[in-house]
Amino acid sequence: MTDTGPLGDHAEEPTAGGDRPGAGQEPPAATGPERAAEEARARARARGPVSANSALTPDSGTAALVDALDTLRGRLGALHLPLDAPGVHHARTDLARAVDQLDDYLLPRLRAERAPLLVVVGGSTGAGKSTLVNSLLGEQATTPGVLRPTTRSPVLVHHPLDARWFSGDRVLPGLARTSGGGADGRALRLVASASLPQGLALLDAPDVDSVETANRELSAQLLAAADLWLFVTTAARYADAVPWDLLISAAQRHAQVAMVLDRVDPGTEEVAGDLRRLMAEHGLGEAALFVVPEAQGEDQLTDGLLPEAAVGELATWLSGLGGDPDSRARVITATRDGVVDDLVRRTDALAAAADVQHDTDARLRDAVERHHAEALRQVEAATSDGALLRGEVLARWQDFIGTGEFFRAVEEGVGKVRDAVGRFFRGRPKEAPHVEQAIAHGLESVVLDAAEQAAERTYADWRGDPAGAGLLDGLELSRTAPNLRPEVAGAVRAWQGDVLALVREQGGSRRGTARALSFGVNALGVSLMVVVFASTAGLTGLEVGIAGGTAVVAQKLLEAVFGDDAVRRLAAQAKDRLTARVDAVLRGQGARYTAQLDALGTEALHGDRLREAARAVADAARGERSLRTTGADGLTRPWSGGLLRGAGTFRPPTSPDGIPLGPGAVAGTSRAAAAAVPAKDPTRSRRPFWRRRRRQEDDA
Structure with a gap:
């Protein structure tokens, strides 16, 4: 028979000028x-x-x-x-x-697109995965038994000529390799077997419902790395929830799955029909289903292996995948696209x-931010409503300023005040530090109280939020920091230094006040602090008159030295600097919380x-x-390569030309299984999944 080449009978004959197009001739258009x-x-x-x-x-x-x-x-x-x-x-x-x-x-x-097709054999504890793998190979490649749930090391069986695909890190690179029988941990035990067709590898995974978390996690990881899932269950456990969670996730990502119903007792073949129903309900209606009968009587295990007839259908299907490159490629492509x-x-x-x-x-x-901003507003209100000009501060101010000479000077006019200022500076500057200390103590108490409330409210909000609660464990954040009191004291002293610097700077810019400043910078500074706290809102009764008089005296004193405009400007500047100092302290307290978030990097x-x-x-x-x-x-073309044990005892259907339709075309439709599956419309023939996919690709 003459080979007509890739174009078949429609190939064009060579031209008279030879095999190549002659001058002026266009080459055939590619199609x-x-x-x-x-x-x-x-x-x-x-x-x-x-x-x-x-x-x-x-x-x-x-x-x-x-x-x-x-x-x-x-x-x-x-x-x-x-x-x-x-x-x-x-x-x-x-x-x-x-x-x-x-x-x-x-x-x-x-x-590594040419790497062998990796079939991961997974399933529940006691489903018979290892026995099934050994029976397909005809040898004891993996160890079944009651200790299997505690064995964390998966076993990968490959053809000897495929060893280099798996000994390196191109396949399952995250797992260490071993070829010994005592592997522990997450090592992948490699077993070479000539019984396996070249191009196909079987991986016996840990139980998906193992009592050990590490086993379950490893099993899920291996199944996610499979080109094809071969999921083994039994007639007693086929409806268990844990395996179906994995199978549903496989269906959602269009993974290629084949099911094996193992250990089916005679007379219970209807279980296959119920399993097929569950598969259809959960998106696996097109997956292959194989039924393996329970080994008993004359069909008991021989050397730990199932009879060839019991695994013949599955062995034929897998041998076809291993021997046909096109079939392997289609399964790999379908799974890869789904992933x-x-x-x-x-x-x-x-x-x-x-x-x-x-x-x-x-x-x-x-x-x-909200609670510490509220704390700042609380301090601003307390330092603006005259609340600080009571108690010890008021007493020390009265001791310092007196009520006789200064009040009479204020009543008689600014000129008298200016004269009294000079006498005052020379005679009573030593009392100023007592007023400063009283102001400092009062201001510290206000700031500490506001910070404490901010800490309590922030802690309550975080504790009520699951995300925040998880960050509070082991941290003492329900109260302010232990070093807050000295920190606040330092901030208040620094602010008082700011006020004195403002007075000194203002005094140095005016001729005629330098001499007065040389005697009374502290007194003027204290007076400016009193003016900052001058508002009488919140005071009642006698305190209003006293505080109001106190503020008037302080303001008149400053105006006598610096003038009206300068006093207003100095008071505003002193207030701003106090706000900045307190804000810095409160932000430091808030940073104890936000530092936990900064360390996580979640803001970005x-x-x-x-x-x-x-x-x-x-x-x-x-x-x-x-x-x-x-x-x-x-x-698909007839497969080549080796055959698994039992392959050929089940004859797959063929096309009219005698070419196998492909592995899995009628998987699970043996007489017993077919009897349990509802009849379908004969006009809608069931194609193997790779043919359906190819048809879909052609239509697209």
């Missing part, structure tokens, strides 16, 4: 896959320089996808969700799974979680960069898929 490839090369040339991933991937579309995924991996790696905001526990799990998907499966798979799409969706959800972290940070900071968290990276991945994935080429017939 189909050739045109798509040429367009891809043209786009690659238009993009200019390519990334380093181009050297590791077979085409520009895959390289662009890997570049986008690398960027996303970096941003996910930098993301942390430390605050206990609503939904954060689910988001943290999603983040860990997204990183695991990238590190353990997606990036290694894209960079990419799920990753984009998951990243969008994580971006929203990052925004929630930022908003939660802002809410906690607002509580700190935003989801926009994650959304940008997710959009880039989605765009690159669409570009990569548009460059794919498909075969002409949709039928």
